[in-house]
Amino acid sequence: MSEATQELDALLPELTAIRRDLHKHPELGFAEHRTGAIVRAWLERHGYAPRTAAKTGVIADLHRSGLAPTIALRADLDCLPMPETTDLPHRSVHDGCAHKCGHDGHTAILLGVSALLARRRNELGCNVRLLFQPAEEGVDGGGAKVMVAEGALEGVEEVYGLHNWPGFRSHRIHVRAGAMLAQTHWMSIRLFGVGGHASQPQLCRDVIVAGSHLVVALQTVVARGLGYEGGAVVSVGKFSAGTTDNVLPGSAELEGTVRTFAPDVTERVLSRIREVVGGVASTFGVRAELELAPGYPVVMNDPVCTAAVQRVGAAIVGAPQVSDVGLPIAGGEDFAYMAQATRGAFFFVGTGDESGGVPTCHHPDFDFDDTMIPIGIRMFLGLVDDHIARRASGRLA
Ligand SMILES: [Zn+2]
Ligand SMILES: [Zn+2]
Incomplete structure (x- = not known):
């Protein structure tokens, strides 16, 4: 087993515990105070100097040098205003609020990435910006828009985001260049x-x-x-x-x-x-x-960044497990604003089974699949390394 795999495995129990704790204490968009405090404390523990962004979001930079390019990785923090119907030990303790989109898992994944990257801070060939974004679920126009307006993507060369998806088979990567998710319009008559x-x-x-x-x-x-x-x-x-x-x-x-x-x-x-x-x-x-x-614009995946996701996905889960089947999805995602601010790609990691019976995102029985945490971490770390390798070989464009 490689040293990197051992390091990742050693982190998993703690990350899983954090994920379940976030699930138990869900917070709505622009109200992620406890969640933000947990994220900040973790980042400080791992040598970062996190700063607040978009009211309740958190940004942390891993600086290599002022001249090096910056790649940004994004997780969303908020829950949905809906009930929890499960009997899980970590079921929501806040009535009418529940992590039914798996943002608790996305947050845990980016925390894992932060810890593993911090250990490589002196040998890394680029800067990394970690974006813990509030309010993805449609509150006041979305947290990503606020983050972008505040300049969170300035100087960022590429940005990546991911989402768990029970509609796709477990640990398969679904991605495509161009439209990934829909432009939404609210209609009132x-x-x-x-x-x-x-x-x-x-x-x-x-x-x-x-x-x-x-x-x-x-x-x-x-x-x-x-x-x-x-x-x-x-x-x-x-x-x-x-x-x-x-x-x-x-x-x-x-x-x-x-x-x-x-x-x-x-x-x-x-x-x-x-x-x-x-x-x-x-x-x-x-x-x-x-x-x-x-509402949110179309999430437009850049072809170069999409190719990076496909390459990294093939290396991690195997080329046959990477596809564009089922895409685009008619859901909306405010990652769209980040992908407008710089080039980027958003991808899904499947968490479903053959039966198709795993509760989907936004279903009251939904729970994030913790077995996705290591895949998500390896995907993000792989994208950082892919970016560095492309820079080094002059293949960035
Ligand atoms: Zn959602
Ligand atoms: Zn979501």
């Missing part, structure tokens, strides 16, 4: 009609009938608007109207989400939504107010 007695609909302008037609018509935005070119999702997740059986309400409210992967498709989908909403409203004589607000 408010309908205003004329309410009245449900026995006299002829005197009303029924927003429930109009809204029902609208939900169905919105299903054609992708099916008819894009056809075989596909590549978008329009979902209505909320439809509220009315209070009782014999009253037609005067207004209704719908909310939904739009996912796209390319700017021209985004434009086509949004303009078709506007047409459909306007058309259905006028058909039924109601008034519609439509709002489409952009």
Whole structure:
């Protein structure tokens, strides 16, 4: 067994304990105070001088020299505002808050990376910036945006992020160049009609009938608007109207989400939504107010960084276990802002099994798979070494 493997194995019990402790004490976006304190204490113990960023995030630099290039590695810190349904010993003790996306695991992985890199600080051929980012789960526009605005990516040549994914088989690396995750749009539609007695609909302008037609018509935005070119999702997740059986309400409210992967498709989908909403409203004589607000942009993987992930993945888990199957994913990720600020790549590490029955991210039964911790650490360390090797051989571009 190599010395590096022994060092990593020796760290795992402590990292697993930290991961489970974070799981037990989850904190929402921009409120990761305890989590941040644990991260800072660990980093200080390993010789770093961590600093606060993006309100509750933490940045630590491993400086080789002012002239050396910097590679950045990112983990996310926050939990989701949702219940925990497991009976695990480390189940959440905070009602309505739970680590159901595995950010507890991502944090533990980057802590492991920090400890192992610190031991090589004098022989490392580049600077490394560790980004412990708050608020990935959509709070106030995302923590990555704030970190980038604060200059966290300035001087960074490449940035990498990872995510566990129970939808992919255990310890397989999924990555592709170009779009990895979707552009998200929040959609809100408010309908205003004329309410009245449900026995006299002829005197009303029924927003429930109009809204029902609208939900169905919105299903054609992708099916008819894009056809075989596909590549978008329009979902209505909320439809509220009315209070009782014999009253037609005067207004209704719908909310939904739009996912796209390319700017021209985004434009086509949004303009078709506007047409459909306007058309259905006028058909039924109601008034519609439509709002489409952009969320996270597409996570765009740089080809050079993607090739690095593929190379490192092949060395760690074997080339046949590295693929682009199942990508892109229609989820959103604020790593997108980091990959816009400099070149970068985001990749998934599978944590699922053959049955496909492992609870997925955001499922109330989800728990991070601790067996992914060493893979994640080796991937990040491998990417640092790959970067150094490319620099040394002049193959960086
Ligand atoms: Zn999530
Ligand atoms: Zn996540």
